[in-house]
Amino acid sequence: MSDTPLLKVKSVSKFYGQRIGCKEVSFDLWPGEVLAIVGESGSGKTTLLNCISTRLLPTTGSVEYTMRDGSIRDLYHMGEAERRFLMRTDWGFVHQNPADGLRMTVSAGANVGERLMAVGNRHYGNIRATATDWLGRVEIDADRIDDAPRAFSGGMRQRLQIARNLVTGPRLVFMDEPTGGLDVSVQARLLDLVRGLVNDLGLSAIIVTHDLAVARLLSHRMMVMKDGHVIEQGLTDRVLDDPREPYTQLLVSSILQV
Amino acid sequence: MSPEVPSDSGLATYNFAYLDEQTKRMIRRAILKAIAIPGYQVPFASREMPMPYGWGTGGVQVTASIIGPQDVLKVIDQGADDTTNAVSIRAFFQKVANVAVTTHTKDATIIQTRHRIPEQPLAEGQVLVYQVPIPEPLRFLEPRETETRKMHALEEYGLMHVKLYEDIAHNGRISKTYAYPVKVAGRYVMDPSPTPKFDNPKMHMSDALQLFGAGREKRIYAIPPHTEVVSLDFEDHPFEIQSFDKPCALCGAENVYLDEVILDDQGGRMFVCSDTDHCEDRRDHGHAGAMLGRQEAAE
Numbered sequence: 001m002s003d004t005p006l007l008k009v010k011s012v013s014k015f016y017g018q019r020i021g022c023k024e025v026s027f028d029l030w031p032g033e034v035l036a037i038v039g040e041s042g043s044g045k046t047t048l049l050n051c052i053s054t055r056l057l058p059t060t061g062s063v064e065y066t067m068r069d070g071s072i073r074d075l076y077h078m079g080e081a082e083r084r085f086l087m088r089t090d091w092g093f094v095h096q097n098p099a100d101g102l103r104m105t106v107s108a109g110a111n112v113g114e115r116l117m118a119v120g121n122r123h124y125g126n127i128r129a130t131a132t133d134w135l136g137r138v139e140i141d142a143d144r145i146d147d148a149p150r151a152f153s154g155g156m157r158q159r160l161q162i163a164r165n166l167v168t169g170p171r172l173v174f175m176d177e178p179t180g181g182l183d184v185s186v187q188a189r190l191l192d193l194v195r196g197l198v199n200d201l202g203l204s205a206i207i208v209t210h211d212l213a214v215a216r217l218l219s220h221r222m223m224v225m226k227d228g229h230v231i232e233q234g235l236t237d238r239v240l241d242d243p244r245e246p247y248t249q250l251l252v253s254s255i256l257q258v
Numbered sequence: 259m260s261p262e263v264p265s266d267s268g269l270a271t272y273n274f275a276y277l278d279e280q281t282k283r284m285i286r287r288a289i290l291k292a293i294a295i296p297g298y299q300v301p302f303a304s305r306e307m308p309m310p311y312g313w314g315t316g317g318v319q320v321t322a323s324i325i326g327p328q329d330v331l332k333v334i335d336q337g338a339d340d341t342t343n344a345v346s347i348r349a350f351f352q353k354v355a356n357v358a359v360t361t362h363t364k365d366a367t368i369i370q371t372r373h374r375i376p377e378q379p380l381a382e383g384q385v386l387v388y389q390v391p392i393p394e395p396l397r398f399l400e401p402r403e404t405e406t407r408k409m410h411a412l413e414e415y416g417l418m419h420v421k422l423y424e425d426i427a428h429n430g431r432i433s434k435t436y437a438y439p440v441k442v443a444g445r446y447v448m449d450p451s452p453t454p455k456f457d458n459p460k461m462h463m464s465d466a467l468q469l470f471g472a473g474r475e476k477r478i479y480a481i482p483p484h485t486e487v488v489s490l491d492f493e494d495h496p497f498e499i500q501s502f503d504k505p506c507a508l509c510g511a512e513n514v515y516l517d518e519v520i521l522d523d524q525g526g527r528m529f530v531c532s533d534t535d536h537c538e539d540r541r542d543h544g545h546a547g548a549m550l551g552r553q554e555a556a557e
């Protein structure tokens with residue numbers, strides 16, 4: 001890990017009218033680090049993730065990002081063209097519902113190839129070869145490359161969404177309940193896959209989940225949210241094995257079924 | 259192209275060229291903006307015209323806004339001057355603007371078209387007005403108007419290649435034969451719908467002004483004279499136009515766009531110029547195709 005954080009989140013708050021989405025959240029994310037944001041439904045996890053990833057503009061706060069060239073940029077003051085370029089090259093965003101992150105009517109190959117074409121790749125054969133390679137890495141048979149994701153199972157769709165995001169070699173991936181809609185056995189396979197990819201590629205990631213098992217398996221560090229506030233954060237093993245806040249203790253002891 | 263309107267036009271029921279002057283000014287402003295930003299779709303307040311959408315109401319409004327008493331109008335549909343659509347639009351302008359009409363490409367100052375660009379290269383001073391049903395090239399993959407506008411604004415055109423990628427993946431080649439997307443002046447991606455891709459190269463560096471009107475979708479766009487127009491493709495699947503095995507059966511023309519004509523119910527058929535004026539002109543100049551005598555005998 002280098003000595004500059006990849007992301008510096010400072011006092012990010014989001015209000016929906018009077019209602020708190022998230023309040024005064026600050027943290028640093030380091031290169032190669034996987035952070036889990038946990039908490040029960042409605043605690044502000046998605047709001048926070050969307051603010052950090054600039055899909056949503058916060059009411060107050062700032063997020064600084066260390067670009068590939070080492071320069072540090074304030075994400076909320078970046079031009080839209082540059083920000084969108086960053087989002088589809090250096091970042092990934094994996095939605096809970098794959099239909100939100102895929103183009104359901106075009107083939108798996110085109111779904112994976114889209115980002116390559118967006119950054120100017122104009123060689124069909126190369127795009128297809130790269131797409132084939134990525135389908136293999138997410139355990140989708142090469143002979144499904146021309147099938148639309150409509151014909152895929154939930155687990156396959158989610159793996160396709162991951163491939164589509166990783167094809168440009170992003171450094172940071174955001175995931176919102178990536179295993180949320182899946183059967184338990186399918187979840188386990190997907191988690192193994194994500195863990196392998198994150199390790200192999202040295203990705204940084206912020207993963208929103210209500211499932212502490214997901215946080216345990218994937219994350220180095222975790223933040224616990226309640227009513228829009230981060231009430232506890234620390235190394236994942238420490239928080240799960242030795243929770244300090246009474247609310248976290250409830251979560252961990254599964255008295256609260258989140 | 260003269261904006262002057264004769265005060266004694268004698269047309270009691272209509273303003274010259276049907277549209278009122280206020281509307282024409284509004285449309286001309288949209289046209290000027292479109293010319294200033296080649297390939298960019300300018301919204302305009304499309305008016306009801308006395309014909310249904312699909313009959314080229316966008317093109318008709320553009321023509322009505324630029325036509326003057328001195329203009330000579332040609333109207334083509336599928337390359338022909340004598341189809342119902344072309345005849346109706348021509349008759350409309352004869353009635354409401356009392357302008358001269360022609361079928362000869364070289365004699366026209368304004369040519370309104372659906373589908374084809376004339377084979378005879380257009381000259382400086384001529385205006386080609388296209389009737390466009392669907393102006394948005396990104397619509398196929400992105401139904402949200404807010405998003406397609408943003409993509410144009412930020413020059414995010416990866417989706418166009420996704421569309422071409424799909425075509426190759428499913429058909430082994432780019433099978434799209436009409437409404438083939440182009441990049442205009444190195445900036446805006448534009449849909450020349452619904453012309454055959456055969457005509458795409460004619461748009462490139464044309465001496466004529468090209469105006470596009472979409473009535474239902476309320477958009478006008480333009481290619482000024484001498485503008486670069488490039489058809490999108492892949493390095494390993496370059497853009498190609500249709501080619502035909504045989505020359506026109508009537509006039510012997512090569513390298514022109516041909517239509518299939520069924521001759522009888524025994525499977526007899528021939529391929530002839532889709533541009534009827536071009537074909538007739540060649541025959542008048544003594545060119546003859548293999549079927550020329552036979553076709554006339556059959557008539």
Ligand SMILES: Nc1ncnc2c1ncn2[C@@H]1O[C@H](COP(=O)(O)OP(=O)(O)O)[C@@H](O)[C@H]1O
Binds near residue numbers: 019
């Ligand atoms: N678009 C919205 N408009 C109004 N309130 C919202 C909106 N999105 C979320 N909220 C509210 O903000 C709070 C946090 O929601 P959310 O971030 O979705 O939580 P989580 O992802 O942890 O379930 C909740 O009270 C929720 O009802």
Ligand SMILES: [Mg+2]
Binds near residue numbers: 045046047
């Ligand atoms: Mg959520």
Ligand SMILES: [Zn+2]
Binds near residue numbers: 507508511530
């Ligand atoms: Zn001919």
